[in-house]
Amino acid sequence: ETGVTQTPRHLVMGMTNKKSLKCEQHLGHNAMYWYKQSAKKPLELMFVYSLEERVENNSVPSRFSPECPNSSHLFLHLHTLQPEDSALYLCASSQERSTEAFFGQGTRLTVV
Amino acid sequence: EDQVTQSPEALRLQEGESSSLNCSYTVSGLRGLFWYRQDPGKGPEFLFTLYSAGEEKEKERLKATLTKKESFLHITAPKPEDSATYLCAVQPLYNFNKFYFGSGTKLNVKP
Numbered sequence: 001e002t003g004v005t006q007t008p009r010h011l012v013m014g015m016t017n018k019k020s021l022k023c024e025q026h027l028g029h030n031a032m033y034w035y036k037q038s039a040k041k042p043l044e045l046m047f048v049y050s051l052e053e054r055v056e057n058n059s060v061p062s063r064f065s066p067e068c069p070n071s072s073h074l075f076l077h078l079h080t081l082q083p084e085d086s087a088l089y090l091c092a093s094s095q096e097r098s099t100e101a102f103f104g105q106g107t108r109l110t111v112v
Numbered sequence: 113e114d115q116v117t118q119s120p121e122a123l124r125l126q127e128g129e130s131s132s133l134n135c136s137y138t139v140s141g142l143r144g145l146f147w148y149r150q151d152p153g154k155g156p157e158f159l160f161t162l163y164s165a166g167e168e169k170e171k172e173r174l175k176a177t178l179t180k181k182e183s184f185l186h187i188t189a190p191k192p193e194d195s196a197t198y199l200c201a202v203q204p205l206y207n208f209n210k211f212y213f214g215s216g217t218k219l220n221v222k223p
Contacts, residue, residue, distance in 0.1 A: 004155070033211075042116070043156075043199070043213040056209040090155050100146050101211070103155035 002026050004104035006091050012110045015081060021107045023074040023091030032074040033101060034066060035090040043090070049074060050096075081111045114139045118200055118214035125190055125221050133185040133217045135200030143208065145183050147176050148199040150216070156199055159185075190221045 004025045013019050025032065034046040048056035049068040063085075065077040074091055088108050092101035117136045125131055137145065144163050148156035160169040162178040169176045173194065175186040185198055197216040204210055 006155075040215065042215050043201075043211075045209075045211055048209045050209075092155075096208075100144070100158050100161045102158055103148075105155045106153075108153070 004091055004093055004102055006089075006104035006107050008107060009105065010108045010110075012112060013078070013081065014112055015083070017081075018077070018079040020078065021076040021089055021091075021109075023076075023104055025072055025074075025091075025093040025102075025104075027093055027095075027102060029093035029095045029102075030071050031094045031096060031101075032068060032071075033092040033094075034074065034076050035092060035103075037088040037090055037106070039087075047076075078109075081109075083111050085109065086111045114202070114204060114210075114212050116200055116202055116212050116214035118198075118217050120217060121215070122218045123220070125187075125219070127191055127221055127223050128189045130186070130188045130190070132187070133198055133219070135183040135185070135214055136181060137183070137200075137202045137212075138181075139202050139204045139212070141205035143203040143205045145178055146201045146203070146211075147183070147185055148201070150197045150199055159198075187219070190219075192221045192223050195219055195221045 007022045031050045036044045046060045047066040067075040088106045090106045091104045094101040119134045147159040150156045160176040165180045173188050177184050197218045199216045201211045201213045
């Protein structure tokens with residue numbers, strides 16, 4: 001595997017479910033990010049982890065809970081989501097926060 | 113307020129018809145400006161980073177330029193495989209955690 005890998009690629013969940021998104025980067029980077037991409041809207045930065053420490057949380061509702069167990073893995077735990085949370089969730093990584101980010105293919109999430 | 117505006121929203125070109133995409137930005141000190149390409153259902157693919165006014169970068173039929181207020185992505189003699197959404201993002205000097213993205217320009221190149 002190379003680059004940034006996200007699983008699953010597609011996810012349908014009910015509003016009472018609990019699920020997790022997984023991201024793994026094989027680039028040796030030390031910063032990882034979660035973004036939300038909704039139709040017709042710019043990418044929204046959700047969380048930033050640098051050296052496994054959360055350094056940014058952009059007023060994201062508590063029903064989204066990130067976890068970064070090491071510099072190669074990032075999770076986004078989801079619970080009691082709303083239909084408006086349906087979107088493409090993108091993971092990215094970079095070498096230090098000052099350089100360009102490389103993205104995974106995303107998880108298409110649908111909340112029913 | 114820091115923000116990024118891309119224009120046009122959508123652009124249709126004939127194969128071989130050169131054009132430019134615009135990214136206007138307002139940011140309190142620019143650390144870097146990034147261009148990405150995004151195909152439907154996929155994550156953005158990194159193209160270029162520009163750091164200072166006057167800088168230019170090229171890759172195949174694409175050329176990115178930067179001024180103090182905007183960036184252009186010039187597409188020379190495009191091919192149908194260049195069809196995609198092109199995203200622009202800026203990173204401010206005061207906070208390396210922040211990346212402000214534009215809404216993108218959806219490019220469609222007809223054969």
